[in-house]
Amino acid sequence: MLINLLWHLQTVQADPANLYQAYSWETPPSILICPDSTLTVEEIKQAIYYWNGETDTTFRYLRINHVSHCTFTTLNTIYITEKLPNNHPENKLAVTNVQSYHYEDDPTINYIDIAVIDFSSNYAHNRRVILHEMGHALGYKHSNHSIMKPYL
Numbered sequence: 001m002l003i004n005l006l007w008h009l010q011t012v013q014a015d016p017a018n019l020y021q022a023y024s025w026e027t028p029p030s031i032l033i034c035p036d037s038t039l040t041v042e043e044i045k046q047a048i049y050y051w052n053g054e055t056d057t058t059f060r061y062l063r064i065n066h067v068s069h070c071t072f073t074t075l076n077t078i079y080i081t082e083k084l085p086n087n088h089p090e091n092k093l094a095v096t097n098v099q100s101y102h103y104e105d106d107p108t109i110n111y112i113d114i115a116v117i118d119f120s121s122n123y124a125h126n127r128r129v130i131l132h133e134m135g136h137a138l139g140y141k142h143s144n145h146s147i148m149k150p151y152l
């Protein structure tokens with residue numbers, strides 16, 4: 001069953017109409033994997049590859065690196081961390097926070113400054129959770145898309 005689910009996730013092509021992108025990156029960000037995270041560069045690359053296959057746009061990034069320290073203040077950065085408690089009071093598996101901005105001449109377009117993906121260590125290597133949270137970091141909101149539903 002698990003193998004079948006993973007195969008389904010890898011081969012299904014989503015209807016882009018089911019995706020709602022509320023934010024976008026104005027310039028390609030860096031992706032920093034913080035010291036407390038056990039995620040691999042390859043897991044992040046696979047999630048980006050998935051989203052590039054799901055949409056008409058190609059998400060570009062500057063680099064994906066493990067770093068020795070995360071400040072959570074460097075603009076144009078996606079931070080990956082595992083600080084969310086496993087017994088989160090709201091039963092959250094992961095949380096993505098996005099800081100954004102817009103220009104006064106067009107307040108309808110929101111650009112991401114910083115995204116912080118915070119995983120519970122119990123779910124940090126769950127492919128579906130990684131895809132979902134990376135979707136948020138790319139600007140997608142909860143929707144009827146199979147990965148972006150608000151529940152697992």
